[in-house]
Amino acid sequence: MKVGPGPAVAAPPPRASRLSLSLSLSLSLSLSHLSPSPHGFLLQNGAEDVKRHRWFKGIDWVDVFHRKLKPPIVPRVSFDGDTRNFDEYPEADWKNAPVVGDTERKLFEDF
Numbered sequence: 001m002k003v004g005p006g007p008a009v010a011a012p013p014p015r016a017s018r019l020s021l022s023l024s025l026s027l028s029l030s031l032s033h034l035s036p037s038p039h040g041f042l043l044q045n046g047a048e049d050v051k052r053h054r055w056f057k058g059i060d061w062v063d064v065f066h067r068k069l070k071p072p073i074v075p076r077v078s079f080d081g082d083t084r085n086f087d088e089y090p091e092a093d094w095k096n097a098p099v100v101g102d103t104e105r106k107l108f109e110d111f
Contacts, residue, residue, distance in 0.1 A: 063069050075085040
């Protein structure tokens with residue numbers, strides 16, 4: 001099975017890493033306080049709350065909509081299902097996985 005960020009991901013400098021982690025944590029915490037709506041789980045103002053987050057400061061959302069932004073990394077893909085941009089990991093042995101019990105099934109009754 002191939003999963004992961006791929007070979008193009010490099011470790012950022014420590015200061016940039018801390019800032020990135022801080023902003024991503026802030027965004028994650030913002031998204032963790034979701035309120036239910038008829039259309040799924042959204043923040044009070046929906047996508048606007050996400051777009052206004054400081055993580056996305058400087059993003060021109062009209063350009064995003066019109067696909068005018070140049071992505072920082074463009075992976076090489078030769079065909080549908082091309083997985084060369086992902087790391088390779090050994091497959092899990094699902095035959096030896098424990099069976100889900102009644103207690104766990106009840107947690108997902110309404111899922």
